[in-house]
Amino acid sequence: MTNKLYKLFFTLIAVIAFFNCNNNTKKEDSTTLKESFKNDFLIGTALSNLQINQTDSQLASLLKKEFNAITPENDMKWEQIHPQKDTFYFDVADKYVELGEKYNMHIVGHTLVWHSQLAPWMQNVKDSITLANNIENHINTIVKRYKGRIETWDVVNEALNEDGSFRTSNFHEVMGDSFIAHAFKLAAAADPDAKLVYNDYNLWKPEKRAGVVKLVKNLQAQGIKIDGVGMQAHWSLEGPSIKDIENSIIAYSNLGVKVSFTELDVTVLPNPWDLDGAAVEQSYEQFEGDPKMNPYPVKLTDSGQTQLAKRYEDIFNLFLKHKDKIDRVTFWGVNDGQTWLNNWPINGRTNHPLLFDRNFEPKKAYNSVLALKK
């Protein structure tokens, strides 16, 4: 009898343990980036041309499971979407917006006015009225087409130098800094409900921060709508410091605008030329094929994974501390296979800057970010 009771008791324990374990697995499965941070900020990713065009099921399932915001990595840049004065090319942008709607995502437009990736026909327009009219036609046509569907626009991208002064560009040479106010005014009129953002890299730098503060105040003083500052966040394992990032979050938030981290990635590769930021013009051909510059051609070492995980943990800890000031955190790519950092500043390297590896598998860094919410 006692034996039978024992047996019954152990069977019961085993059944309970089985169900518990199953429950736990289910819980794990439902924990995703977008779910974990849903009360804090949006979790976005940038989509490449290939990803917008293909229906790869691995990508689609990860995309809808983990993210609730998207940005087009290249397909809405001026040279792509408005290649000639009277020609707009909307095929890919339309697909991109449809994809975002299908998955019920926050859809970002990137980017309306940028000196880089500008269509050749725009590069040498030297008459200020013609230039202003071209910007007007560009913004009106694109923003109105996606009115109510694209919810956030990177209106002006990278208009400042590292010291906070205005970057020399054709826009600035011809119109002075008024091109910025012009662009924001037009975007606000074309879709009054869209959130309008000034987007740039290295916005943690105190001098550049001061430049952004001036730029935002200048728009506000003219009564022009600006809703946010986009800190691109192309960072590395070593820098910038959490303190510098924090000081910028606070400075921008004090202006009454929201902060978004619009292009987050963390390079793990050597960068011995004191290169930071994301100026696409910089490139170092002489290092191509040099194994010293490409130390993880197959996979990142365990200690590299741990370092990356710790860096992401520190970064997301800061984001959570200031979640009331932050609208969105967008990674610049879905997985390591896609990242622009495989080809910048040296072509043909194997970088590992994101939370998902080349097989769409979550990395240690993914777990360290999620662990902050457990």
Ligand code: 9MR
């Ligand atoms: O990731 C983008 C890469 O595929 C392009 O070749 C490059 C030039 O258009 O732009 C990259 O994205 C940039 C973004 O649009 C603006 N901030 C810097 C990003 C990295 O260069």
